[in-house]
Amino acid sequence: MMTMNAKSRSWLLINLITVTVVLGLLPPVLPEYLVLLMTQSLIFCIVAMSLDLLMGYTGLVSLGHAAYFAIGAYTTAILSTRYGSGFAVCLFSSIGMSAGLAACIGLFVLRAVGVYFLMITLGIAMCFWGLIFKWNSLTGGENGISAISRPDLGLHLNMLDPVTFYYLMLIIFAICFVLMLLLIQSPFGKTLVGTRDSESRMRVLGYNVWLHKYLAYIIAGGFAGVGGVFYAYFNRFVGADDSSLYRCMEVFLMVSIGGRGTLVGPGIGAFLITFLKNIVSVYTKRWVMVMAVVYMLCAKYTPMGIMGYLKQLQKKGEERYEPDNEKYRSSRLEVPRAD
Amino acid sequence: MEFIIIQSYNALSYAALLFLLAAGMSLIFGVMKIVNVSHGTLYLTGGYIGWVVVRQTGSFFLGLLCASIGVGLVGMAAERFLLRDLQGQPPRQMLMTFGIAIFIQDVLLLIFKGYALSLKAPAWTDVILKVGEYRFYAYRLFMIGMAVLVLIVLWYVYDKTRYGAMVRAVVNNREVAMGLGINANRVSQYVFGLGALLAGFAGVFGCAFTAIYPGMDFQVLPLAFVVVILGGMGSLKGAVVGSLIVAFLDNFLKALWPEISYFSLFLPMAIILSIRPTGLFGKEATGL
Numbered sequence A: 001m002m003t004m005n006a007k008s009r010s011w012l013l014i015n016l017i018t019v020t021v022v023l024g025l026l027p028p029v030l031p032e033y034l035v036l037l038m039t040q041s042l043i044f045c046i047v048a049m050s051l052d053l054l055m056g057y058t059g060l061v062s063l064g065h066a067a068y069f070a071i072g073a074y075t076t077a078i079l080s081t082r083y084g085s086g087f088a089v090c091l092f093s094s095i096g097m098s099a100g101l102a103a104c105i106g107l108f109v110l111r112a113v114g115v116y117f118l119m120i121t122l123g124i125a126m127c128f129w130g131l132i133f134k135w136n137s138l139t140g141g142e143n144g145i146s147a148i149s150r151p152d153l154g155l156h157l158n159m160l161d162p163v164t165f166y167y168l169m170l171i172i173f174a175i176c177f178v179l180m181l182l183l184i185q186s187p188f189g190k191t192l193v194g195t196r197d198s199e200s201r202m203r204v205l206g207y208n209v210w211l212h213k214y215l216a217y218i219i220a221g222g223f224a225g226v227g228g229v230f231y232a233y234f235n236r237f238v239g240a241d242d243s244s245l246y247r248c249m250e251v252f253l254m255v256s257i258g259g260r261g262t263l264v265g266p267g268i269g270a271f272l273i274t275f276l277k278n279i280v281s282v283y284t285k286r287w288v289m290v291m292a293v294v295y296m297l298c299a300k301y302t303p304m305g306i307m308g309y310l311k312q313l314q315k316k317g318e319e320r321y322e323p324d325n326e327k328y329r330s331s332r333l334e335v336p337r338a339d
Numbered sequence B: 001m002e003f004i005i006i007q008s009y010n011a012l013s014y015a016a017l018l019f020l021l022a023a024g025m026s027l028i029f030g031v032m033k034i035v036n037v038s039h040g041t042l043y044l045t046g047g048y049i050g051w052v053v054v055r056q057t058g059s060f061f062l063g064l065l066c067a068s069i070g071v072g073l074v075g076m077a078a079e080r081f082l083l084r085d086l087q088g089q090p091p092r093q094m095l096m097t098f099g100i101a102i103f104i105q106d107v108l109l110l111i112f113k114g115y116a117l118s119l120k121a122p123a124w125t126d127v128i129l130k131v132g133e134y135r136f137y138a139y140r141l142f143m144i145g146m147a148v149l150v151l152i153v154l155w156y157v158y159d160k161t162r163y164g165a166m167v168r169a170v171v172n173n174r175e176v177a178m179g180l181g182i183n184a185n186r187v188s189q190y191v192f193g194l195g196a197l198l199a200g201f202a203g204v205f206g207c208a209f210t211a212i213y214p215g216m217d218f219q220v221l222p223l224a225f226v227v228v229i230l231g232g233m234g235s236l237k238g239a240v241v242g243s244l245i246v247a248f249l250d251n252f253l254k255a256l257w258p259e260i261s262y263f264s265l266f267l268p269m270a271i272i273l274s275i276r277p278t279g280l281f282g283k284e285a286t287g288l
Helices: A006-025 A030-058 A066-082 A089-107 A114-134 A162-185 A187-197 A199-204 A208-233 A245-258 A265-283 A286-299 A303-318 A326-333 B002-032 B039-057 B060-086 B088-114 B137-162 B162-172 B174-179 B184-209 B217-231 B236-256 B263-275
Strands: B128-131 B134-137
Touching: A030 A162, A030 A187, A030 A208, A030 A245, A030 A265, A066 A089, A066 A114, A066 A208, A066 A245, A066 B039, A089 A114, A089 A208, A089 B263, A114 A245, A114 B088, A114 B263, A162 A208, A162 A326, A187 A199, A187 A208, A199 A208, A199 B088, A245 A265, A245 A286, A245 A303, A245 B088, A265 A286, A265 B060, A286 B060, A286 B088, B002 B039, B002 B134, B002 B162, B002 B184, B002 B217, B002 B236, B039 B060, B039 B088, B039 B184, B039 B217, B060 B088, B060 B184, B128 B137, B134 B137, B137 B162, B137 B184, B137 B236, B162 B174, B162 B184, B174 B184, B217 B236, B217 B263, B236 B263
Parallel strands: none
Antiparallel strands: B128 B134
């Protein structure tokens, strides 16, 4: 990232153009089903990227991130079906709810470190699942909340048309992506990375490490909430499953498979997993088993994820020959002696 | 008064079940630092194996034995072939255990379909004991007795035998233990097997108590999680205290205010965490 040479810059440009063409121009000509899948993928892109802010950039491996997603989705669902609230009210109160709850929970969750943090975030997410599952009068329990109407934003567009909704989603995604990108490029983002790499060093340098982590936790919760809002509008139904362990692990898998600490990686992961899950379930009833195998393979063979792997490949190409390098030393020993 | 006595008795038997479930999870965490998401599924597997055996032979104890051993073997195989390479990398271990969980879940769904099955408790526990004016269901007493028995055996093995000493050595410092000639990998394998065995054992009890149905595994898992978080991971004492706290709270609050049943666990967890982030009897945390 520090030295961006001409080659990697052109590579970046090519990728950028490809992504713009695929995401921006293709949908009107694609079958409706694929457009729906792409919309869903974009929603999960936002959620997975927000988790990456925590996992990849702050070093807080949170497993309960889907809780904030679900809270965003339920807030929108409840406000728009019970109270007929408009888009702006739903959006801002959902973000407020998600970020606000993250602020409350962050206060004590951040006291735990390492594996304990992992387990506690998951434990808390499951408590929220329990609340949603059992609180029938508010959340509809097992039946969930259905018939959520999509907002028309005062533009007199038909939001029920998959392509129109897709473009709305694309704009939201682009805004979130740019915001998160700006965040990680900012001094605040750099401090987060510093905290991830060495907390004690940052503390000695005079940074308030706890506050940085806390703010990152709240911001990530808020972005997950945005994902939740549009998921509720997209699906027009929210159910207890959206906060369950499956959802938590799915978002976690997206980040892991794409490569954490890359921001783009989790987005790729979101597309991969959403497409895979939906397409496999068309062909076989045993799609859960297929997903189980994907989880196991991901755990076993992709420690750095797709983007991590690509980065490593790129580094290998740029690596110059150094006689003292461990790798070259072993190959040098294999040269037969001339005697 | 009657409400309190009856509910306390129910809570106590519930604590017994939670202890059986959480002890294995806590033990696995202590030795391997794995947060085992598949624990609930192993519990469910135990229940299904128990159901098949009890239906075929009519013997509850044979069912208990087969379920424990069967699930224990599944656990040992999972550790050997799937988890061993991931030592020391919790996020990857989580993905793996979750993969194992949903794989087994789907296999069970394929074999047993989606029906709720009921497992028969032994006939002699299917009676109601009368003490004074109160009536107690004997099966619950049987469950409490079994949990106490398991607790004593675990404590004895852990604290008094050579095998227990080996496990404690690995818990304290894996590298030093290996340096002293302990095969830490084998200890991990047996401990995972033992944890799974306890889950299978608990499964048979739990399923005779409630019913067996798909999806039950992820309903008991949060409870086991909270027990282990409260008590401290890797601590037997913690599992006992944690399961008592969770069982009493859950049972009373469920009776008084059913809508918040799972969420009621959230408050004690928050309180404990703000005082002791590693749980009541947990060890100091180390980084990921």
